[in-house]
Structures are given as C-alpha cells and as structure tokens.
Amino acid sequence: MLIACPYCGPRDVAEFTYQGDANRPRPDPASTDLDAWNDYVYQRANPAGPHREYWQHSGGCRSHLLVTRNTLTHEIAGVAFVRSAPVPATKPAPAAPRKRPASRKAKP
Amino acid sequence: MAEYSVFSLLRNGFNANRDWAPAWRKPEPKAAYDVVIVGGGGHGLATAYYLAREHGITNVAVVEKGWLGSGNIGRNTTIVRSNYLLPASIRFYEHSLKLWENLSHELNYNVMFSQRGVINLAHSPAQSDDFMRRGNALRHEGVDAEWWDRDRIARAVPGLDVSASARFPIVGGLMQRRGGTARHDAVAWGYARAADRRGVDIIENCEVTGFLRDGDRVTGVRTSRGDIAAKKVAVAVAGSTGRVMQAAGIDRMPIESHVLQAFVTESLKPTLDTVITFGGGHLYVSQSDKGSLVFGGDIDGYNSYAQRGNLPVVEDVMSEMVALFPGFARLRLLRSWGGIMDMSMDGSPIVTKGPLPGMYLNCGWCYGGFKATPASGWLFAWTIARDEPHPINAPFTLDRFARGLVIDEKGQGATPRLH
Numbered sequence: 001m002l003i004a005c006p007y008c009g010p011r012d013v014a015e016f017t018y019q020g021d022a023n024r025p026r027p028d029p030a031s032t033d034l035d036a037w038n039d040y041v042y043q044r045a046n047p048a049g050p051h052r053e054y055w056q057h058s059g060g061c062r063s064h065l066l067v068t069r070n071t072l073t074h075e076i077a078g079v080a081f082v083r084s085a086p087v088p089a090t091k092p093a094p095a096a097p098r099k100r101p102a103s104r105k106a107k108p
Numbered sequence: 109m110a111e112y113s114v115f116s117l118l119r120n121g122f123n124a125n126r127d128w129a130p131a132w133r134k135p136e137p138k139a140a141y142d143v144v145i146v147g148g149g150g151h152g153l154a155t156a157y158y159l160a161r162e163h164g165i166t167n168v169a170v171v172e173k174g175w176l177g178s179g180n181i182g183r184n185t186t187i188v189r190s191n192y193l194l195p196a197s198i199r200f201y202e203h204s205l206k207l208w209e210n211l212s213h214e215l216n217y218n219v220m221f222s223q224r225g226v227i228n229l230a231h232s233p234a235q236s237d238d239f240m241r242r243g244n245a246l247r248h249e250g251v252d253a254e255w256w257d258r259d260r261i262a263r264a265v266p267g268l269d270v271s272a273s274a275r276f277p278i279v280g281g282l283m284q285r286r287g288g289t290a291r292h293d294a295v296a297w298g299y300a301r302a303a304d305r306r307g308v309d310i311i312e313n314c315e316v317t318g319f320l321r322d323g324d325r326v327t328g329v330r331t332s333r334g335d336i337a338a339k340k341v342a343v344a345v346a347g348s349t350g351r352v353m354q355a356a357g358i359d360r361m362p363i364e365s366h367v368l369q370a371f372v373t374e375s376l377k378p379t380l381d382t383v384i385t386f387g388g389g390h391l392y393v394s395q396s397d398k399g400s401l402v403f404g405g406d407i408d409g410y411n412s413y414a415q416r417g418n419l420p421v422v423e424d425v426m427s428e429m430v431a432l433f434p435g436f437a438r439l440r441l442l443r444s445w446g447g448i449m450d451m452s453m454d455g456s457p458i459v460t461k462g463p464l465p466g467m468y469l470n471c472g473w474c475y476g477g478f479k480a481t482p483a484s485g486w487l488f489a490w491t492i493a494r495d496e497p498h499p500i501n502a503p504f505t506l507d508r509f510a511r512g513l514v515i516d517e518k519g520q521g522a523t524p525r526l527h
Binding site: 001012013014018020021034035038039041042043044045046047048051053069071072073074 | 363412413423
C-alpha cells in the first residue's frame with residue numbers, strides 16, 4: 001500500500017502511523033453528556049467500503065493526513081493535510097458552560 | 109455408535125472409500141425455525157451443537173454466506189490456551205480449555221487437540237515480573253502455570269536463540285502445559301456433523317441481506333435464498349459484525365474490522381514440540397502435524413475487510429521469527445493469507461443478549477477466537493436458550509463500555525489496532 005503524502009509524494013505504508021476513524025464527532029470538551037462521550041470514544045461505523053481515516057507520516061514529514069481509503073480493496077481515493085480538511089462537526093455542550101471561579105481570573 | 113472407527117476405516121480402505129456418508133446434509137431452508145444462527149464458522153456451529161445437546165433445541169438453522177468454515181475458523185494459527193490475567197477472561201478461556209480436553213471424544217471427530225504446552229517468552233526483568241504475576245493470577249483461579257527459567261527453556265526448545273547477545277535476550281517464560289494446538293478445520297467439520305446429526309440445518313451459500321422486523325423485535329432473517337422466520341436470531345459473524353448489524357439498523361458498534369495475516373513454511377522434520385510466543389514483539393509459532401511451521405504476528409493495524417494484508421507486517425513477523433530461531437532463516441514460505449478480525453474496544457469479546465429484542469450477539473474476538481470456540485458456543489447457546497447470560501459470560505456485555513466495566517487485558521484503552 002502506498003500513501004501519496006501531499007508533501008513528500010508516494011511513500012510506503014511502513015512510513016505511516018494509523019490513527020483511526022476520522023468520522024467520530026467529538027463532543028465539546030465542556031460537555032458532560034455521557035452518551036456523546038461514549039459514542040466518541042467507543043462506537044465506530046466500521047464501514048466496508050470508503051473510510052475516512054487519520055494517518056501520520058511519522059517516518060517522513062510528520063504531517064497529519066486525512067486519507068480516504070476503501071477498506072475492501074485498500075485503494076486510496078484521496079489524501080489531504082488534516083489542517084486543510086474539514087473536521088467532523090463538534091457536538092456543542094448541551095448545558096451552558098459553568099462560570100469560572102473568580103480566583104482563576106488573570107490579574108492585570 | 110461411532111461413525112469413524114478403525115473398522116469403518118478398514119472397510120472403506122478395502123472398497124475404495126465408497127461407503128462414506130456425507131458428514132452433513134445440504135437441506136433447503138425451511139420457512140421458520142426456533143433459532144437461526146447467522147454465520148457458519150466455528151462459533152456459530154458450536155452454538156448450534158450446544159443448543160441441541162445441552163438445551164434440547166434442535167429446530168435450528170445455521171446460515172452461512174460462503175461454504176462452511178471459510179472464514180476465520182480455517183484461517184487461524186490453531187493455538188489453544190487459557191493463560192489470561194483478568195479473572196473474567198481466565199474463567200471464560202479456562203471453561204473453553206476444559207471443553208477442548210474432551211472435544212474429540214464428545215464429537216466422535218478427531219480435532220487433533222494436542223496439549224503440547226504454550227510458552228510465553230519474557231525478555232526483561234520487568235516482563236518476567238509481569239508474566240509471574242499473570243502466572244500467580246492463573247494459579248489463584250486454579251489454572252496451571254509454571255515459570256521456566258532460561259536454561260530449562262533452552263533444554264526444551266532446541267534451536268531457540270537463548271544467547272545473551274540476542275537483540276531481546278530470553279530471561280525465562282511462562283509455560284502453560286495444558287495449552288497447545290488443534291486442527292482448525294476439523295473443529296468446524298466436527299461441530300457441523302455433530303449438530304447436523306441432532307437435527308440442525310446447516311445452510312451454506314445463503315447470505316443474510318437483512319432482518320425481518322416486527323417493530324423493534326427481530327423476527328427472522330432476509331437471505332439470498334428467501335426469508336426465514338425465527339423466534340430468536342443469533343449473530344456470530346466475527347469480522348463481518350459491523351456489516352450485519354448495519355443491516356439490522358445498528359449503525360455503530362464498539363468494533364473495528366482489521367486484517368491479520370498468518371503464514372506456513374514448507375514441511376520439515378519434527379523440530380518444535382511446543383507453542384512459542386515472542387515477548388520482544390508479537391509472534392506465535394508452532395509446528396503442525398504435517399511439519400509446517402504455522403505462525404503469525406500483529407494485525408496490519410488499519411481498518412480492512414480485504415482478507416489480505418501488506419508487506420511491512422510480513423517483514424516484521426519474519427524478522428521476529430529469525431530473531432528467535434536463527435536456523436529458520438533458510439526455510440521457504442509456503443503460503444500466507446489474511447483473515448478479518450473483529451477488534452473490540454477493550455480486546456475482549458461480547459457474548460450477550462440483544463442489542464435488539466429477539467437478537468443475540470457474539471463478536472469482538474480480536475485475535476483470540478479460535479481457542480474460545482467451544483466455550484463461545486456453549487455460553488452463547490446458554491444465553492440464547494435461557495434468555496440470560498451464564499455467570500461466566502455475564503461480564504462480556506455490549507454495554508460494558510458505556511458503564512465503565514471494560515475487560516482490558518493489556519490496559520490499552522479504546523485503540524483496537526493495539527489490542
């Protein structure tokens with residue numbers, strides 16, 4: 001399997017580190033919605049077919065990449081820098097964020 | 109009456125093997141069954157057998173997309189052991205090992221279960237401590253485990269590089285003498301025949317394309333050979349769990365499908381009479397009765413349904429093999445293949461009722477499905493027949509992730525590629 005790194009060009013898969021499913025909507029860090037966190041941490045769509053996933057070119061330019069790869073054939077349809085690709089929508093926190101305690105405010 | 113005996117072998121030997129009956133029928137699917145099991149692999153067939161034998165439920169169909177045993181039951185490296193760390197896992201796999209010990213007799217089918225011992229090699233003081241702790245946990249649960257030092261391993265396993273100059277010098281190892289190997293195809297065929305003799309219909313080339321529903325309740329399966337109604341539908345499809353559950357309307361599961369490769373070499377004379385695992389990386393090797401070395405290592409590490417892997421893992425596995433047994437470097441590889449692992453989020457299986465009413469689920473076997481085959485079938489059959497889990501599989505639920513009750517042997521977290 002070759003992954004065409006947008007910076008380095010096509011390189012062997014051995015140079016890359018897999019970082020998993022790129023379709024998981026991450027809850028807002030302030031969220032206390034347990035279902036949303038469970039969904040983010042543990043649940044996967046695990047499709048047989050096109051799969052959007054993160055790889056890092058750890059043995060090369062170290063860029064984080066968003067790869068679209070077919071899990072049935074290992075064919076790669078597209079590679080992009082993660083920074084230029086849309087990330088899955090963040091789920092907003094359901095409750096209003098708590099007020100920070102006054103003591104944490106930075107003093108002028 | 110034993111169907112395979114020395115007398116039947118002799119009789120068929122003298123008349124050109126004309127008297128053998130097919131080991132199982134090829135029935136047409138009926139319109140309805142008490143239980144339909146999706147997946148004709150080891151676990152599905154074992155479930156059907158124990159449903160009939162332990163619970164008297166014989167109006168059962170096993171539907172299989174391809175031919176019987178075409179999936180992971182015929183693709184594994186045939187290792188059987190129960191040397192886990194956590195009590196829930198130890199009890200599960202020890203139950204399995206006990207069933208293995210009587211399996212050939214029970215099925216009247218030689219599954220060639222050979223308790224040749226499994227040695228997990230340790231390569232550092234820290235790893236020794238870790239393995240000794242696991243040994244103590246096993247003995248605490250009444251399971252056999254022995255600590256072997258380097259010299260004892262060197263005497264028992266000729267050819268192993270035990271020198272201090274090895275890249276990962278061998279310090280010792282944890283031996284489970286009751287572990288070993290079995291003939292994987294025979295397990296599928298033995299369970300299939302035994303289930304068939306008790307009235308179970310095994311329907312091959314019958315792909316499940318959807319589920320019959322009555323509201324939330326699952327009332328049967330839609331297949332490439334017509335609809336089949338069922339009071340209970342049991343799913344045991346390993347790497348295809350995601351696809352089958354999506355057909356049931358469950359879009360997300362705590363499972364990722366990954367490809368695992370396995371390898372056999374050309375045959376050689378008896379040279380290795382135990383199962384050896386490498387602690388410096390990930391390798392497990394044994395010698396088959398035909399003489400080939402059967403071995404494997406890590407999964408490729410990315411989602412895949414392709415049943416074939418890539419070369420970096422091949423290189424990795426070979427280098428580990430040669431690091432352990434320098435003399436094997438000159439062997440030629442005969443075959444390699446891939447199977448699709450249902451990697452769960454904590455590395456432990458799921459054997460449970462649900463997630464929909466009328467449905468039962470058996471999945472998440474990661475690398476360890478073969479050794480679990482008898483217990484998986486036995487416990488799944490119990491769960492289906494009684495509508496509640498046996499105490500041994502009660503911890504292996506689907507909701508344990510949400511409830512924080514994960515059974516994570518490696519302490520690796522929700523990273524399936526690392527389990």
